[in-house]
Amino acid sequence: MYQVIARKYRPQSFEDVVGQTHVKTTLRNAIAMKRIAHGYIFSGQRGTGKTTMARILARCLNCIQGPTPNPCGVCASCTEIAAGGAVDVIEIDAASNRGINEMRELRENVRYQPSRDRFKIFIIDEAHQITTEAFNALLKTIEEPPSWAVFILCTTESHKIPATIASRCQHFSFRSVDFDELVERMRWICREEGVDADDEALAVLARAGEGSVRDSLSALDQAIASSGSRLEAADVRALLGAFSIDRFAIVAEALAKSDPQPMLDLVDDLERSGENLQHFARELSRYLRNLMVARIAGEDTRLVAASANERAELVRAAALFSEQDLTRYLNLSLELYRDLQFSLQPRFHLEVGLLRLIYAGRLQPIEEALAALGGSEEPVEAKPVAPPMSASASAPARRAPTPFEL
Template identity: 70%
Template sequence: MYQVIARKYRPQSFDDVLNQDHIKTTLRNAIEQNRIAHGYIFSGQRGTGKTTTARIVALCLNCEKGPTDKPCGVCPSCVEIAAGGAVDVIEIDAASNRGINEMRELRENVRYQPARDRYKIFIVDEAHQITNEAFNALLKTIEEPPEWAVFILCTTESHKIPATIASRCQHFSFRSVDFNDLIDRMREICTSEGVETDDETLAVLAQAGEGSVRDSLSALDQAIACCGNKLNADQVRGLLGAFGLDAMAQVTAALSANDGAAMLGLVDELERNGGSPQHFSRELSRYIRNLLVTKIAGEDSRLVTASPAEKKELARIAGMFAEEDLTRYLQFSLELFRDLQFSMQPRFHLEIGLLKMIQAGKLVGIEEALASVGGETRQAAAPPARVAAAPAQATPAYSAPSPAPRAPVSPGPNKPAAPQQIFAGPPSPDDDWREKLQSGMIKAGLQFSADAMGHAEAALVNNELIIRAPKQFQLDLGREEIVAALKQMGHPTLRFKVVFGDVKPPGGEGGQTPKSAPKPVAQDEVTERALNHPEVQKFRDLFGGEVRNVRNLKE
């Protein structure tokens, strides 16, 4: 009688089980050291080896030569267990035996010694289906079972196993099987079945299983049944309803070309070929997800299950989009997939969904936009920095001088042209230091500092510049700003001191106070300056909109 490949090639020893190394090692050690627990939970994705491993544990424990981690495979116990007919290995399908009566029966059964073998092993498949009362009936048995009893609860949904049961068991989670290992295994199977294939076909079959070995092997069975002893990728794709990268790449091509008509053409073709919109959107999500992962993790990422040639192509396509674009497309495609599950008009839904992706368009990432604004001014910062005489010092990022295409409004009569000459010569106490500092700051692109200077006093006393400013300008009149201004003024080494506190109202008494009173900067002047600022202009170019209100944060 014909036996399906998945069963025919069911591993009979730990060595044959793909991956799951953490589980194999622990179980092997436990068997070797004779530290067998009475309760195990094997959880994980379907078709990853839970039932298989449970049977291998049974073989190991009950083999005549055992307990051993290498069962002989030929003794009556081994043969019977492998064939699934051993009296002392009881497999219970909890999907159909989930009630309290079945569990009471089981409890009775546990009490009797094994008929022939060392252990009585209960393999409970789909254990999460057992009802709560039934679990409670089992609790005592699992906690204090007779020495010969071993329970192995297999489940795809371990969170549904009550904590009371779980805490009495050792828990192993089975991982989905590595793509390349699975391909290797299928290649071996094909060889021993006398089936000719190639890597691309095997990749299609491996993808079809989505990490489940059983599903991939079933697909292989189906492919052999359909195509005979020679498998080719296109045929197998057609059989499994899988979409090749080419088909999917048409979607991204339409996206990148903003071509709605092409998108609609795709849907039409899908329908004419009898394809299912649901299936298509699912494959589309997977495809976009692969693009996104490739974009983030690189072409060689193990997170993408695809053949090397496909990975290369994915990387090429991913290069046409930004990470943010792909993230949004993935979001859209998942929403589309969800909507299609309930849709009465799947075709229309698919059309709308794909068109929405186009309409969403490609966005310029906000970081990119901001970087371009900052980048320009940062570049512009270079030449003025060279003007400064003193060796370059770290300047705060925002102090980068802007090239100011339209001359910035200067608070004083001095146009900032040729400042070196104006400020040349030894420092003199008679100069208007506040004004000089303001001009220097404007020259250095420190608009806010220049504004702040408007509220400050400055005087040269014993060759030291004393600056007094209200407390709220502490940030704008830091040492770095003043050093930058002094450099612009041609006094890079002048000693100075900044005192924050009360500043006398404009027009204060003589002595060391500056000659002219601080001039508050008029609001429309501030507005004009803000609007003329190149970064502001760049922002307006990028984001549009209007500037309604300009506020000096320091006031």
């Protein structure tokens, strides 16, 4: 039977897990030193490896050669945990078992020794869904657990775990996986699957997950189903409704030249090809944000999720503007995105929004011109809005008039 990529490539050991280095290192050391806690909280965005890591920890603890940071992978415990069917590793989905009765049952279950393995491990997924009373029923058990019990609470919302429980657990936060590492992982998976994917296509897929490895792998499944063994960026973009950076480069070009015509043509083109204009506005914000970051932090920054080609293009475009320009554009584009969500006339809104970007971009020269008219030596922008404290204490200091007073 066909197994989806996300499940087929679920990491089976610490080395296989992408990112989460801090979690891996701490857990490995703790296991090597046999300092095993009774309670763990794994928190963080969905699809970043919480359940995966919980199962790896379970293997480390219950491997016949364990507890060890390097489980053998072949003993009954190891293989059963991988398949999700080990007797002493109990996985509970708290989304559907969140009530007091389920937790009472669990509390009963904890009292009995493991039937075969060293530890009895309870992996509670979506743990924040457990009701308050149910947590209370669990509290006593987590306070004074039998020596064989280990609880691993996985959650996307750790602040919803009561402090009484949290304070008895070791807490690990899972971060969204680095873009480049995720691209590498997908490149490897494609090789294993005999799929030939270009860099740009992998970048589109990696971004589609918005930090969730699982979501990116689901997108990869979808792309393979639609394109077969050769993935090209254009097809993947069409499939996922993503935009090519060329579309946004048109906007940057128009802004640099203060030319409204290409903006109107772009909107027309988007409309004709049936694109979702809200989605475009959102991606435009992301693009302008990337320009700003590229301008500030340079080409090699990890803060931009982009392929090598896209990075080069971002840096080229960013050089056309100042940081202030880009900050202003980003701000305006966020307003545009917000407005578009409620708009009954998205096309007009988008047109106005794009033109506003151009005219707002012209503010700066006007300010400079005003400053020059006022005879001030410094440009107006450099003036603090309020007079400095020391000046306000003494006689009113002479200051250049603001544009509003002229």
